[in-house]
Amino acid sequence: MKSILKQMVRMICTILVLPAVALCRLQAVVGGRDRAFSGWSQFFALFPGLCGVHLRHAFCRQVMSGCADGAWIGFGTIFSHAGASIGKSAYIGNFCSIGDVAIEDDVLIASHVSIMNGCRQHGTARLDIPIREQPGVYEPVTIGRDSWIGEHATVAASVGKHCIIGAGSVVLKPIPDYSIAVGVPARVIRDRRTLTEGIQNSGESSQIGGFEGEGQSHQQALDILQAVTELRTAADRA
Numbered sequence: 353m354k355s356i357l358k359q360m361v362r363m364i365c366t367i368l369v370l371p372a373v374a375l376c377r378l379q380a381v382v383g384g385r386d387r388a389f390s391g392w393s394q395f396f397a398l399f400p401g402l403c404g405v406h407l408r409h410a411f412c413r414q415v416m417s418g419c420a421d422g423a424w425i426g427f428g429t430i431f432s433h434a435g436a437s438i439g440k441s442a443y444i445g446n447f448c449s450i451g452d453v454a455i456e457d458d459v460l461i462a463s464h465v466s467i468m469n470g471c472r473q474h475g476t477a478r479l480d481i482p483i484r485e486q487p488g489v490y491e492p493v494t495i496g497r498d499s500w501i502g503e504h505a506t507v508a509a510s511v512g513k514h515c516i517i518g519a520g521s522v523v524l525k526p527i528p529d530y531s532i533a534v535g536v537p538a539r540v541i542r543d544r545r546t547l548t549e550g551i552q553n554s555g556e557s558s559q560i561g562g563f564e565g566e567g568q569s570h571q572q573a574l575d576i577l578q579a580v581t582e583l584r585t586a587a588d589r590a
């Protein structure tokens with residue numbers, strides 16, 4: 353029943369956004385794809401509640417490079433490039449600002465997060481012309497699968513898979529898979545695959561080594577944890 357209702361809402365929203373999609377495509381021919389898209393992204397960012405989430409999804413699905421099923425785009429969140437993509441079940445909180453970024457499946461992005469394409473959007477070498485007139489570089493940025501970006505973080509480089517970026521951190525260099533990185537600039541403080549981290553997480557049925565097909569299986573991880581627990585118990589007794 354719930355899925356039928358969901359399908360219906362999806363269909364209604366797809367129809368509702370059709371005029372905007374058509375206008376956006378028309379504007380793209382005249383003024384460029386990104387300019388047209390960013391204006392409409394701002395417009396749809398203003399719709400509150402679940403209704404807004406569905407409308408944004410319906411619009412982005414038809415206009416962006418990718419917007420997979422289950423992707424959630426929060427209130428006030430704006431995209432500046434139609435080339436951005438959002439993976440399956442990825443969550444983007446409220447009031448985020450996102451550039452030309454590939455957001456992979458299951459990513460969690462808290463509110464007030466900025467993700468930009470590097471830090472060199474404008475050239476600064478010359479002093480005889482304004483910075484705004486100096487061409488810069490837009491670096492491609494990817495947020496890897498199952499990563500969590502904390503509130504108010506600013507991300508200007510790619511983040512690997514299964515990473516955690518602390519609230520308020522500023523990411524200036526690529527972050528390797530499974531890292532927990534915090535601070536300004538963000539520095540890696542831990543690798544989530546370390547055994548100690550696995551033990552901390554064991555009560556929450558998390559996995560060591562990533563999702564199926566990416567590393568050790570869940571069962572293997574549980575076996576390791578059990579062996580370590582037994583060793584610890586034996587050591588305590590001794």
Ligand SMILES: CC(C)(COP(=O)(O)OP(=O)(O)OC[C@H]1O[C@@H](n2cnc3c(N)ncnc32)[C@H](O)[C@@H]1OP(=O)(O)O)[C@@H](O)C(=O)NCCC(=O)NCCS
Pocket residue numbers: 462463501502503504516517518519520521532533534535536541
């Ligand atoms: C990154 C995070 C998950 C780290 O949690 P943790 O693994 O339990 O880390 P700890 O709390 O043990 O902290 C380890 C060290 O990192 C520092 N640290 C943790 N989070 C930090 C942050 N956001 N910025 C700067 N330093 C941070 C701690 O001060 C500590 O430093 P110390 O060893 O010098 O004392 C957590 O702090 C965080 O920022 N979560 C995001 C929360 C959020 O944004 N929620 C929004 C709703 S989805």
